[in-house]
Amino acid sequence: MKLNKDKLADFLAAIPGKTIFGPQLCGETLKFTAITKAGDLCLTANNTNVPPKSVVFPQTETMLRFEQWATDIKTAEPAGEIVLFGIKPCDARAMLIVDNVFSWGVEDPYYLTRRTNSTLVGLACLDPCVNCFCTSMGGGPTSTDGLDLLLTDLGNSYLLEVLTGKGEVLCQAAGKLLCEASGADKDAAKLLQEKAAVQIRRQIDPSGVQARLPALWESPVWEKISASCLGCGICTYLCPTCHCFDMQDETEGVESRRCRTWDSCMFSEYTLHASGHNPRPTRRERTRNRINHKFSYFVDKFKVIACVGCGRCINHCPVNIDILDILSKVGEDVL
Amino acid sequence: MNTHPYIPNFATVQDTWYETYGDRCIKTFKVGFDDEEVRDSWTHLPGQCAMIGVLGTGESMISISCSPTEGKFLRFSVMRAGKVTKALHELEAGDKMTVRGPYGNNFPIDEWKGKNIITIGGGIGQAPLRPVIEYVRAKKSEYGELTVVYGARTSADLCFKGEFGELARIENTCYHLSVDVKEEGWPHYVGFVPALLMEVNPSPENTIAITCGPPIMINFVLQNLKKLNFPDDQIYTTLENRMKCGIGKCGRCNAGNLYVCKDGPVFSYATLKNVPEAFA
Amino acid sequence: MPDFDKLRALAKETISRDDIKYLIGWRQGTYGYRTSPHFVRIPEDADQLIFSPLCSSNLATYLALAEKRPVPRGSQPDTRKVAILVKGCDSRAVVQQLVEQGIKREAVYVIGCPCEGVVDLRKLEEKYPHTLDRVGARWENGNVSLDLPSGNAVFPREEIVAGKCLTCRYPNPVIADVTLGENVEVSGSTAFEDINRFEVKSAQERWTFWRDKFNSCIRCYACRNVCPMCYCAECILDKQNPAWIQRSVNISENTAFQLARAFHLAGRCIECGECERVCPVEIPLSYLNRKLVKEVTEQFAFTPGVDPEAKPLLVGYRPNDKGDFIL
Numbered sequence: 001m002k003l004n005k006d007k008l009a010d011f012l013a014a015i016p017g018k019t020i021f022g023p024q025l026c027g028e029t030l031k032f033t034a035i036t037k038a039g040d041l042c043l044t045a046n047n048t049n050v051p052p053k054s055v056v057f058p059q060t061e062t063m064l065r066f067e068q069w070a071t072d073i074k075t076a077e078p079a080g081e082i083v084l085f086g087i088k089p090c091d092a093r094a095m096l097i098v099d100n101v102f103s104w105g106v107e108d109p110y111y112l113t114r115r116t117n118s119t120l121v122g123l124a125c126l127d128p129c130v131n132c133f134c135t136s137m138g139g140g141p142t143s144t145d146g147l148d149l150l151l152t153d154l155g156n157s158y159l160l161e162v163l164t165g166k167g168e169v170l171c172q173a174a175g176k177l178l179c180e181a182s183g184a185d186k187d188a189a190k191l192l193q194e195k196a197a198v199q200i201r202r203q204i205d206p207s208g209v210q211a212r213l214p215a216l217w218e219s220p221v222w223e224k225i226s227a228s229c230l231g232c233g234i235c236t237y238l239c240p241t242c243h244c245f246d247m248q249d250e251t252e253g254v255e256s257r258r259c260r261t262w263d264s265c266m267f268s269e270y271t272l273h274a275s276g277h278n279p280r281p282t283r284r285e286r287t288r289n290r291i292n293h294k295f296s297y298f299v300d301k302f303k304v305i306a307c308v309g310c311g312r313c314i315n316h317c318p319v320n321i322d323i324l325d326i327l328s329k330v331g332e333d334v335l
Numbered sequence: 336m337n338t339h340p341y342i343p344n345f346a347t348v349q350d351t352w353y354e355t356y357g358d359r360c361i362k363t364f365k366v367g368f369d370d371e372e373v374r375d376s377w378t379h380l381p382g383q384c385a386m387i388g389v390l391g392t393g394e395s396m397i398s399i400s401c402s403p404t405e406g407k408f409l410r411f412s413v414m415r416a417g418k419v420t421k422a423l424h425e426l427e428a429g430d431k432m433t434v435r436g437p438y439g440n441n442f443p444i445d446e447w448k449g450k451n452i453i454t455i456g457g458g459i460g461q462a463p464l465r466p467v468i469e470y471v472r473a474k475k476s477e478y479g480e481l482t483v484v485y486g487a488r489t490s491a492d493l494c495f496k497g498e499f500g501e502l503a504r505i506e507n508t509c510y511h512l513s514v515d516v517k518e519e520g521w522p523h524y525v526g527f528v529p530a531l532l533m534e535v536n537p538s539p540e541n542t543i544a545i546t547c548g549p550p551i552m553i554n555f556v557l558q559n560l561k562k563l564n565f566p567d568d569q570i571y572t573t574l575e576n577r578m579k580c581g582i583g584k585c586g587r588c589n590a591g592n593l594y595v596c597k598d599g600p601v602f603s604y605a606t607l608k609n610v611p612e613a614f615a
Numbered sequence: 616m617p618d619f620d621k622l623r624a625l626a627k628e629t630i631s632r633d634d635i636k637y638l639i640g641w642r643q644g645t646y647g648y649r650t651s652p653h654f655v656r657i658p659e660d661a662d663q664l665i666f667s668p669l670c671s672s673n674l675a676t677y678l679a680l681a682e683k684r685p686v687p688r689g690s691q692p693d694t695r696k697v698a699i700l701v702k703g704c705d706s707r708a709v710v711q712q713l714v715e716q717g718i719k720r721e722a723v724y725v726i727g728c729p730c731e732g733v734v735d736l737r738k739l740e741e742k743y744p745h746t747l748d749r750v751g752a753r754w755e756n757g758n759v760s761l762d763l764p765s766g767n768a769v770f771p772r773e774e775i776v777a778g779k780c781l782t783c784r785y786p787n788p789v790i791a792d793v794t795l796g797e798n799v800e801v802s803g804s805t806a807f808e809d810i811n812r813f814e815v816k817s818a819q820e821r822w823t824f825w826r827d828k829f830n831s832c833i834r835c836y837a838c839r840n841v842c843p844m845c846y847c848a849e850c851i852l853d854k855q856n857p858a859w860i861q862r863s864v865n866i867s868e869n870t871a872f873q874l875a876r877a878f879h880l881a882g883r884c885i886e887c888g889e890c891e892r893v894c895p896v897e898i899p900l901s902y903l904n905r906k907l908v909k910e911v912t913e914q915f916a917f918t919p920g921v922d923p924e925a926k927p928l929l930v931g932y933r934p935n936d937k938g939d940f941i942l
Contacts, residue, residue, distance in 0.1 A: 026827070026830070026831055027827050027828055027831050027896075027897070028831075028896065028897035029831045029896040029897060031831075049895055049896055050833060050896070059833060059864045060862075060863045060864045060865060063341050064341060064342065066390050066391075068390070068391055070390075071345050071369075071431065073342055073343070073390075075339060075341075075342065101583075101584060101586075102584060104583060105582060105583050105597055106340045106582040106583070107340070108340070108582075108584050109339060109340070109341075129745065130646065130647060130744075130745045130746060130747050131646065201747055202646075202747070214611070217611045224654075227652075227654045228651060228652040228653075228654070228677075230676070230680065230837065230840040230841050230893075231680075231840055232835050232836050232837035232839075232840040232841070232893075233833075233834070233835035233836060233837070234835045234837050234893075234895050237833050237835045237895075238833075238835075238895060243584075243586065244585060244586030244587060245579065245580075245584070245585050245586070246579055246585070246862055247393070247394070247579045247580065247585065248393060248855070248858070248861065248862050248863075249390070249391050249392055249393045250858075250861045250862075250863055251391050256390060256391040258341070258393075259862070259863050260579075260585075261862045261863060261864060262833075262864075263579075263585070263586070263587070264835075265586065265587070267836075267853075268853075269853050269855075270577070270587050271576065271577050271587055272577060273416075273575075273576075273577055274395075274416035274417030274419075274420060274577075275414075275416055277550070279576065279590070279612060279615040280612075280615065281682075281684075282682040282684065283682065284682075285612075285615070289589075289612075292591075293589070296592065297589060297591065297592035300592040301592060314645075314646075316895040318672075318837055318841055318889075318892070318893035319651055319652055319672060320644040320645060320649040320650065320651035321651075322644075322645040322646070324645070325645045417855075417856065418855055418856035421856070
């Protein structure tokens with residue numbers, strides 16, 4: 001199937017009863033926000049600054065509402081149907097990874113309702129960023145993992161690849177807006193996709209990392225890596241697979257809400273006990289935990305690395321702490 | 336009755352008393368669920384925890400310090416330390432707190448039938464051990480010897496002070512108390528808990544050792560249990576870490592690849608000795 | 616600009632001294648234009664040191680950020696000095712920390728690096744996106760010369776350096792135990808043209824501007840953590856009891872956070888621009904900080920971080936201080 005770009009607005013308008021989120025430029029920041037018209041979309045840019053996890057796992061969300069002294073607790077309204085339009089394959093794969101956390105044992109109703117109600121329309125990543133390394137983490141610029149529909153930009157049109165029933169629903173709603181893709185279109189898409197894969201120059205073989213990490217527990221490598229770390233939340237907040245949150249009660253007048261907000265294992269308060277004891281007292285332990293969590297603990301629990309190679313943590317780290325550099329140091333086993 | 340994992344149940348405080356006094360005082364709350372259905376369906380075993388809280392302030396993971404054999408109520412002994420525990424300390428009989436849970440695993444206490452049990456506690460660390468003691472006490476004929484080793488900085492810092500005398504009257508049960516520094520009129524041991532353990536000198540034969548207390552105490556108790564030739568799988572401890580959700584989502588309570596809230600809080604030393612962060 | 620050999624030789628000599636704990640400088644980053652703070656603990660570490668127009672990090676931040684591990688029983692605390700490379704603006708942070716008694720003079724060994732301005736990486740990325748291969752850079756006759764994968768490119772300074780460097784009045788370190796290279800010409804002006812232009816906008820326009828910016832804030836606190844003057848042992852942002860600023864990320868709390876930080880820097884901000892550089896959502900924080908710099912300059916004729924003997928602005932009172940802003 002194929003969608004001419006001049007029909008994009010109609011395609012979006014034809015989607016029935018779903019809120020559409022897409023990459024939008026808010027000031028200088030590219031992030032996924034609800035869009036009202038096709039013109040809001042910024043589909044040509046690289047990865048959004050803030051990953052689209054912010055849609056299914058908002059940075060701040062009200063879990064419960066209650067009044068002081070009342071015994072009546074209200075939960076948030078269940079989320080409606082949403083479409084994430086133009087999500088990059090790496091960010092879609094990240095959602096599959098995070099799904100593990102919110103569904104093991106007790107299910108998290110807020111996250112899972114949003115995920116169940118979301119349709120992911122991917123946009124093949126034809127111009128990967130300098131620090132993209134998705135191909136090393138089991139994905140790729142045209143990976144379809146987690147997507148319902150994949151679009152490939154052919155210049156004047158998008159080639160559509162229907163991947164699931166949810167994707168099919170969107171195509172049916174679009175009806176005659178779509179046309180049959182020719183063999184030449186498919187060949188062109190294939191060529192562009194191959195070109196994109198080659199453009200990804202940063203590579204690493206993560207296969208040995210998990211096995212090597214335990215022996216490096218007391219290695220000076222962690223002190224070395226974390227020496228320049230500022231302890232800010234950039235790498236974790238912008239990570240599409242980081243999922244930690246804090247819960248706080250916030251009161252205004254007599255009304256309170258129990259909120260959850262993103263939290264970061266790089267903050268010292270994250271593990272600080274009320275007694276004042278901190279099991280991860282310095283940035284050395286926190287950096288070590290971040291790497292171990294992504295490449296060892298998470299793999300133990302959910303059989304998948306908690307990194308999709310989107311490159312955001314490298315792009316945005318103020319002091320050039322580079323996860324690929326860390327992994328290669330772990331791999332070298334020399335520290 | 337709600338099945339939403341984050342909506343807590345209301346429980347009314349039936350009775351409260353102070354275990355210790357001072358800046359970081361410990362107050363015990365005896366509470367009962369308001370909803371009859373919750374009260375009847377609630378089951379927990381020694382070692383498990385609950386998220387208790389005050390609406391508008393927040394929640395805190397606290398170990399349940401009573402055994403299900405004691406009756407249809409819950410007990411929590413809470414040290415006044417952070418925002419939530421300070422708010423909890425304001426509660427008196429008749430006030431409401433919120434409770435969700437029970438969370439975490441329990442001591443495999445039913446597997447220990449026929450065995451001797453020794454508990455080694457320090458300070459507030461006695462709270463998760465108390466339900467074990469009560470459980471074994473209630474089913475005494477099914478267990479071997481019960482030995483309680485417990486210490487605190489001073490005699491005023493000991494929790495559950497009134498309950499030890501009773502233990503002495505139970506068959507095959509003994510207790511050993513300690514304080515860190517010498518006090519006027521103190522009839523028991525003076526010194527640290529790990530040293531008291533060596534004095535007690537328990538045999539590892541058919542015996543399970545459970546310890547809980549400050550990290551430094553646990554470390555030395557473990558060393559001493561090894562000196563006493565306790566095998567790793569006969570040593571149990573219960574960990575605590577900062578928690579927010581209690582159900583393995585919020586991320587912060589991990590020690591290595593274990594989530595304390597779900598995989599724990601009870602672990603055998605055989606498991607923990609391979610977890611580098613366990614005693615951090 | 617010193618050549619790297621001279622810099623590295625000096626660093627080796629410095630780190631070999633008995634009274635130096637470690638030395639903080641810059642090294643080439645892992646890719647493209649990036650550079651990274653570099654901790655020299657043994658003489659060999661010095662071989663990676665560089666100083667170039669790409670070295671934007673203000674290393675003075677690390678003086679306060681150093682984590683103090685408990686001293687093992689029976690051993691003495693390590694009281695040796697920390698050696699630190701500073702550009703002009705960075706040196707003002709050192710002075711201001713001294714003035715506030717955040718650090719002691721005998722605890723630091725300052726190596727001054729006169730600076731003709733650091734490159735604004737965002738400008739460079741716009742010109743040459745997707746640059747993976749490492750890029751070298753030098754100052755050359757008032758220009759910035761870059762060794763790009765595609766060949767050498769020379770840019771007039773005005774075109775490529777960070778905004779803060781165009782208004783910089785202190786390109787030469789204001790404090791140094793030793794200086795590398797020659798002092799450079801001071802070209803920055805004391806005018807606040809950027810702020811003046813902003814101030815004439817209507818309140819409505821200004822609020823719309825900041826509302827959009829603060830709405831983007833994700834509260835990663837990189838601006839605070841990178842700030843050499845944000846070194847309070849306990850920051851009000853982290854306090855939960857009472858929570859002066861709640862954790863919820865919304866326009867109200869974000870504004871409270873940004874304004875609280877700006878006011879805490881009044882009379883203390885040394886205009887290194889690090890907060891603006893590191894912001895992952897590109898909030899133009901220098902506008903906020905320079906507005907307060909302007910007020911402090913006009914009301915009190917005070918410039919923080921230039922005189923180690925000065926008193927912090929907000930602890931002093933002079934009978935002739937202006938009071939016309941008091942309502």
